[in-house]
Amino acid sequence: MNKKVVVIGGGYGGLRAVEHLSKSSDIDITLIDKNPYHYLQTEAYGYIAGRFDMHDVAVDLKEWCSGFEKKVEYINDRVTSIEFDEQQVKRLGGSIPYDYLIIATGAQTNFFSFIKGLREHSYGVKKLQRAYNFRIEFENLIYKKLLNEKNGEDINLVIGGAGLSGVEVAAEMAHVIEVYKKTIGARVESIKIYLIDASKTILPGVSEFLIKSTQKRLDSLGVKTLRETFIDSMDDSYIYFRDSKKLKYHFMVFTGGIKAAELNDSLDVEKNKISQFIPNSRLNIGNRENVFAIGDCVEIKNAAKEVLPPTAQTAERSAEYVADAIRKKMDKQDIKPFNSSVLGVFIALGGKYSAGEIFGFIKVSGYSAYLLKKAITKAYYLGLRLRINAGYKNRIKRDI
Structure with missing residues (x-):
C-alpha cells in the first residue's frame, strides 16, 4: 500500500x-x-x-x-x-x-512591534498582495510625475532593511527612475531612494566583495544609504529616528526582518x-x-x-x-x-547589473553577473512552465 x-x-x-x-x-x-x-x-x-x-x-x-x-x-x-x-x-x-x-x-x-506605526505605514514583499500594492503605489507616483504633478518638493521612497531583498528593491527602483529621466526628464529627479539599516554595513553576513560591489552600484544609482540608523516610530508622513531626527516619506517598504x-x-x-x-x-x-x-x-x-x-x-x-x-x-x-x-549568492542591482559569488572564490559583477543570475532564474522558471505545459496535455488526455 x-x-x-x-x-x-x-x-x-x-x-x-x-x-x-x-x-x-x-x-x-x-x-x-x-x-x-x-x-x-x-x-x-x-x-x-x-x-x-x-x-x-x-x-x-x-x-x-x-x-x-x-x-x-x-x-x-x-x-x-x-x-x-x-x-x-x-x-x-x-x-x-x-x-x-x-x-x-x-x-x-516581521513588522517589529517595538517600532510604533511600522505595520500600519509600510509594505512588505513576502506576500504577493503586498508586493502588488507597492507596485501600484510606485507606478502611480511615476504617472503623476508624467502629468507634471507633485513637483516642487522631494519625494522620498524608503527601504527599511539593507539585506538582500532591501538592496535589490532599492537598486531596481533607482534604476527605473534613471530610465525615466530619459523620457520625462527632470520631473523624476525629485524622487529619492533611501536605504536604512541599523547595522554598520549593508548586507550583513556576506563577503566584503559583495558589500563593496553593491555599495558602489547603489552610490552610482543615487541611493542614499543610512547605516547605523535606528527607526523609533512612524506616522503617515514621517519616519522618526532615535537620534531625534526625522525623514518625510511618501511610502516605505520594510525588509528588515x-x-x-x-x-x-x-x-x-x-x-x-x-x-x-x-x-x-x-x-x-x-x-x-x-x-x-x-x-x-x-x-x-x-x-x-x-x-x-x-x-x-x-x-x-x-x-x-x-x-x-x-x-x-x-x-x-x-x-x-x-x-x-x-554554494553561491547573486544580487540583482538594477537593470542588467548584478554582483555574485560562487563557491567562495569566483567573484563577478556587472553585466556578466547579470547574465549568470538570469540564467539561473530562467532555468528555474522554465522548469515550472514545462511542468504546467505537461499539465495542460494531461488534462486534455483526461477530457478526451
Missing part, C-alpha cells in the same frame, strides 16, 4: 520536495497551500519596480501539480492545526491523513524567538520521525552548527534532503544528518 506524504506550503522548498517525491511510484503526494499560486519571491524586486509582470512571479499550483505523470493532489485551503498523534492535518475544509508530513510554510515579514508563518505558533514544539521550528539533525520536529520542516519556517543548521540563511537555495537543499530521507526511511536505510552550505 502506498505511503501518504502531505506537503504544507507551495514555496521553493515545498515544490522541490514534491518534485523529488514524485519519482517514487509507492508514494501518494498531497500539496496544500492557502494561496492558489507559487510566488517567486526572489523576483519581487523586479515586479514591484514594474520591470516584471505577474506571470513572471506567480505560477498556478493546480496546473503545476497536474503536470506530473503520477497524480499529485493539490488542495487550496488554509491549514488550521496538526494532530501529530492522530497523524492528521486539519484544514478549514476537513482533515488530511498522512504517513509522512513536510511543513514548508515559509516566513512572513522575518518571522515564521502563523501555523508555527499553533504547534507545541520547540521554536526560536522568531517562531521558527528548531529541528533535530534530520530536520524532524516535535520528536516525530515522520514529521519534517524545511525552508524559512525552520532554523536550519549545517554540520558545523552554523545557521544557514533563509534563502530559496536553503529551502531547496533541505527539501531534497527530506525527500531522500523519507525514501530511505521507507526502505529501512540509514539517514545521515542534514548538511549543506551556501
Whole structure:
C-alpha cells in the first residue's frame, strides 16, 4: 500500500520536495497551500519596480501539480492545526491523513512591534498582495510625475532593511527612475531612494566583495544609504529616528526582518524567538520521525552548527534532503544528518547589473553577473512552465 506524504506550503522548498517525491511510484503526494499560486519571491524586486509582470512571479499550483505523470493532489485551503498523534492535518475544509508530513510554510515579514506605526505605514514583499500594492503605489507616483504633478518638493521612497531583498528593491527602483529621466526628464529627479539599516554595513553576513560591489552600484544609482540608523516610530508622513531626527516619506517598504508563518505558533514544539521550528539533525520536529520542516519556517543548521540563511537555495537543499530521507526511511536505510552550505549568492542591482559569488572564490559583477543570475532564474522558471505545459496535455488526455 502506498505511503501518504502531505506537503504544507507551495514555496521553493515545498515544490522541490514534491518534485523529488514524485519519482517514487509507492508514494501518494498531497500539496496544500492557502494561496492558489507559487510566488517567486526572489523576483519581487523586479515586479514591484514594474520591470516584471505577474506571470513572471506567480505560477498556478493546480496546473503545476497536474503536470506530473503520477497524480499529485493539490488542495487550496488554509491549514488550521496538526494532530501529530492522530497523524492528521486539519484544514478549514476537513482533515488530511498522512504517513509522512513536510511543513514548508515559509516566513512572513516581521513588522517589529517595538517600532510604533511600522505595520500600519509600510509594505512588505513576502506576500504577493503586498508586493502588488507597492507596485501600484510606485507606478502611480511615476504617472503623476508624467502629468507634471507633485513637483516642487522631494519625494522620498524608503527601504527599511539593507539585506538582500532591501538592496535589490532599492537598486531596481533607482534604476527605473534613471530610465525615466530619459523620457520625462527632470520631473523624476525629485524622487529619492533611501536605504536604512541599523547595522554598520549593508548586507550583513556576506563577503566584503559583495558589500563593496553593491555599495558602489547603489552610490552610482543615487541611493542614499543610512547605516547605523535606528527607526523609533512612524506616522503617515514621517519616519522618526532615535537620534531625534526625522525623514518625510511618501511610502516605505520594510525588509528588515522575518518571522515564521502563523501555523508555527499553533504547534507545541520547540521554536526560536522568531517562531521558527528548531529541528533535530534530520530536520524532524516535535520528536516525530515522520514529521519534517524545511525552508524559512525552520532554523536550519549545517554540520558545523552554523545557521544557514533563509534563502530559496536553503529551502531547496533541505527539501531534497527530506525527500531522500523519507525514501530511505521507507526502505529501512540509514539517514545521515542534514548538511549543506551556501554554494553561491547573486544580487540583482538594477537593470542588467548584478554582483555574485560562487563557491567562495569566483567573484563577478556587472553585466556578466547579470547574465549568470538570469540564467539561473530562467532555468528555474522554465522548469515550472514545462511542468504546467505537461499539465495542460494531461488534462486534455483526461477530457478526451
